[in-house]
Amino acid sequence: MRALTLGACALNQWAMDFNGNHERIRASIVEAKSKGCRYRLGPELETCGYGCEDHFHESDTEAHAWEIIARLCAEPGLLRGSAMVADVGAPATMDGCRYNARVIIVDGKIALVRPKRSLADDGNYRESRWFTAWTRTNETATWRLPDSCRGLAYDGGDEVPFGDGAVVFDDCGLGCETCEELWTPDAPHVALALNGIEIIANGSGSHHQLRKLDARMSLIQSASGKGGGIYLYANQRGCDGGRLYYDGCACIAVNGNIVAQGKQFDVSDVEVVVATVDLDEVRSYRNCFQSMSVQAAKVTPISKVRVHQRLCVPDDVGRLERPKLSAPRDVEFHSPEEEIALGPACWLWDYLRRSGASGYFLPLSGGADSSSTAAIVGSMCQLVTKAAREGDEVVAMDIRRIAQLAPNASIPSANELAELIFTTVYLGTDNSSAETRARAKALAIDIGASHLSVAIDVVVTAVVTFFTMVTGKTPKFKVDGGSNPENLALQNIQARVRMVLSFLFAQLLPWVRGKSGFLLVLGSANVDEGLRGYMTKYDCSSADINPIGGISKGDLRSFLRWGSVNLGYPTLAEVEQAPPTAELEPIRDDYVQTDEEDMGMSYDELGVYGRLRKIYRLGPFSMFKRLYIVDWADRGLSASEVAEKVKKFFFFYSCNRHKMTTLTPSYHAENYSPDDNRFDQRQFLYNVRWPWQFRKIDEFVAKEKEG
Template sequence: MKYIKVGATALNQTPLDWLANKNNILAAIDTARVDNVSILCLPELCISGYGCEDAFLAPGTLTQSLNILHDIAKYSSNIIVAVGLPLLYQNRVYNTVCLLVDGKIAGFVAKRFLPSDGIHYEPRWFHSWAVGVDAEIEINGHIYPIGDIHFNCGGVRIGFEICEEAWVANRPGIKLAEQAVDIILNPSASHFAFHKHRVRERFVLEGSRSFSVSYIYTNLLGNEAGRAIYDGDAMIASNNNILASSSRFSFDNYQSISACIDVDLTRMAQARTSQCSDKIDNCIKIAFEYPVISPCQKIVTAASELLKEEEFSHAVSLGLFDYLRKSRAQGFVVSLSGGADSSAIACLVYLMVKLAVAELGIKGFTEKLNHINLPTTITDIIKSLLTCVYQATENSSETTQNAANTLATSLGADYLNININNIYIEYVELISQALNKKLSWETDDLALQNIQARVRSPSVWLIANIRNALLLATSNRSEVALGYATMDGDTSGGLSPLAGIDKDFLRHWLRWLEKSIPALRLVNQQSPTAELRPAAMTQTDEADLMPYSVLNRIEQAAIRDRQTPYEIFCLLRQEYEEQQLITWIERFFTLWSRNQWKRERFAPCFHLDEQNLDPKTWCRFPILSGGYKQELEEMKEKVIN
């Protein structure tokens, strides 16, 4: 039996932060050495960072990436390390993985399948490498192999599937199995989405089984560049068994796993099941001495299967922590209305502190946020980092004020109560005089609502500026879809943590979280309302729009599944009264089309599932359009007939 110890490390990198990225990589190599790992897989584009955007086309980015690669190579003696970087070849930029073997560059594998859907935009910066093609590249006077290649390192064959390549039907592992590869490394930058771990685990296991190889998968960790959150998923599998799996959503700089694999065992499986090619193509042979080791004790560190509510809590908490750390803000400010959205954000900041301190300890937490002069107790840390501001007008109720006060006190936030009614009245009187017209709810409903939301913005921005803190916008994805948000009101902020999650789930999550934070009861017992009309008008969000559960289903069908109004009507007609359903569908498409300009102006949001509406990275729609008029008329005609 030939035993080799292999490892995978998830890294929390930052685009273009050369020194920090290099230090994380070197620390990961150190950890692997201590653990006697011979082959280490690091994430995709981990030298430069995955989210460099158009900076991938800057010559300086490519030069710095190569400089860091050479520094890492010098540090990689007696170990094999796979590390990702952008590389210029024949005036084209490629997404590559460099295999370092015993302190030297062995070659570069270039990515063949580039994702171009959803948040992914790789073809804008990178070229796809042609399948089956290998070439040579000269760097600083040295010639290295590049392309669709694999390696024979000391008699062990190593091949690659780079992130997206494992998700496509014609995955490279099929050909690698024909080439008698022993190990497949998969360095990835696969953003978090609910339950995505299950999918990754399936293709890792299936790869190890169907290709009769040991399969090593690793991913990025944390909020790398602002929008995408990476859960740090890493797995090692062999013969359809998970040998090691990382804990996800770590607040640390990196997470490492390792396992012993039996190369002879996978070769015997290939002998029984695989169709090997008569010719071994594009294989780079490099000498390497593996240490003689005994079989490791099989200890599977399995990634916990989290509920969707738990994944949401951990992902957004980690996203907020890294955003705070990398933006070097001094804390967060939330305009706490006592309603669901702002309460959820306040709770997420609270959970951020609790979860991070639970993992890192007070000392580790404060060291990672060393740009802030933090106190030394968790209670004082929360108060230092979370400021909640309640801003009342004459239309605010005692219910929401009590809910905001109770929740902020329960969380330990710094709570400020400001009455802005005089400012609101002054604005109304000022414009009434200028227009020589008395504004009223009968004739100026929307304008009077919006001015209340907008007058809250200057004061809460002032507080955020005074404290050098980041103001968090409070709108959710359901409001984003229909434009049910006041620009420069509840959309004010530098980050919009909830703009990627629907209100229906959010309300469910708050009820789930109430078991841990009982003060949420006062929030959960309310019907969602903006409280911008007089109390006698009994304003609620769902009366203005539609039930959030219905809105969520229409949004999924219309935007995610791209169905027409009539197709959506047919999908839901058995569940709702027909005329009411027509009204809701018409309202959705009309407001969706009318409010694209608002979505263009929203603060950056986190990507949490495959239904994001962010036009900058996910869901593009014209600002001006026909508004589905013909499609809506056709729906009505078909229903009538």
């Protein structure tokens, strides 16, 4: 029996926060050692933070990352003299090429630097902008360590193996793959397994996206099940400075079975997931897999770095002193509604505590979108107060600092914290209804937020009066006989006044209350509105951050129903049942403005268009054919009706594309996000009539009518 205790970490790292990153790495090593681990795996690029982006072009970033490694190696009793193996992520430059690398540290000495072979270059990722992929498969070269780490090579010198290799101990083998490599067809874990390497470690920087975890866990189980072996997965967790939330869920698998799984969402900075495994189970599993043995017998040998040290529990350890092996367990998944409640809430907490702000400000309309945002802030308050009361001192200190409480003050309840750090304001006009005003107030009471309800007509009237004074013209709403441009202008001025007042209140309310700091303004436009451009430019599309900007309207409605029960905010159920409306036009007995009528399409249809446009990469003509022939074949729609719907979508998408250049930085949760330049790189000036593409649609429709 070759028993071995291993640890995989989820760390809340922050791009360019070298002090904090070092402390969290160190804390994870200390915790891993306290749990009996002989090997500790950390996330991708954990020394500097994954999201440094163009800071990777600065030599300081890499130099400081290696200074952290030098400090970890030098601290007495941390790694040195402990027979502890630490696997740390850092950038490394060799021969003018910068690599995203894993650094294997054995007993305080560097044994191998393993660069990433396959870079992530789609969706949210641009790794090849900053890094080079290592293309010399199964080869290593000699690399001279940075000045800060001179003398730290495993042999006591200044040079270490650098490249695609594995570390072989006296009793087992250890190999690496990094994040994206798990997802590639020719994944490194295949060759590692065929070469007899028992332990395969993946230090990752993988972001949260609704319903994504199932795919990741399936790949991990497959990686360890297909060829046998121990598979460790470490990940960042938290907001490291951008739109993404890295969702942790560190885990350990043995021969296809998950034996340890960490939390996907949490507000703690450090989590070490531990399992004790038997490497002889790997040997037995592989030996019974005869076709694998045939492939292993003829596989190309990988480069191996020999380390004369044992990792497993010695044979002479008594039966009662041996650690208990970790048993297989079911994988735990959250429902999409839970993911919305937890992921954006944790992201908001990281943003708040790292921004220097003293709270959040939300224009709360009583509608589905702003109510979802408010509920997520409420969920944040529930998460952090629970963590603090369960003993997380870092969270407790942050709560007291942000809420401006005394250092020894007791931890407030979730509702009490909401009152201290969350302000909601109903900014009503003559076009607002008593129902939405009442729902906004009731929801604020459910959450505990400090709430104001004000009328802004005097400001709107002043702006319109000024326009009339300058031009001699007084615009009217459409229901009062005005033209479409007049109607839109009068709606937009209400929306933009709300934005101006929101930032004014957010900046000055702490001063009014005798506190320091400022409030961050929250946006509440969903991903479907961004895609359609159904928003006023510089209204809800302009805030400090937006926790629901990557979530579809359909998912938000499900979240409202779930949150009314599971978050304890019953008003959310009333909000969900109400028809969505901007309330920017006058209400009449025979007319009430609604979103879907305004847009000329339903939210469900918008979700379909978004997925076909982004995920399936369909242009107007291909989308029309897909919907008419396949997806909507059973809806009873004629070719002309489908054509009209598709044309309307692409017209509004393209004429409003400029709005997407001003979208508030949003939590990324949906893979058809229209977020300009970061996730969806398309131009913003279009020929909105799409003459060639629409003509192809018209020709198809004409043939259908003839046939």
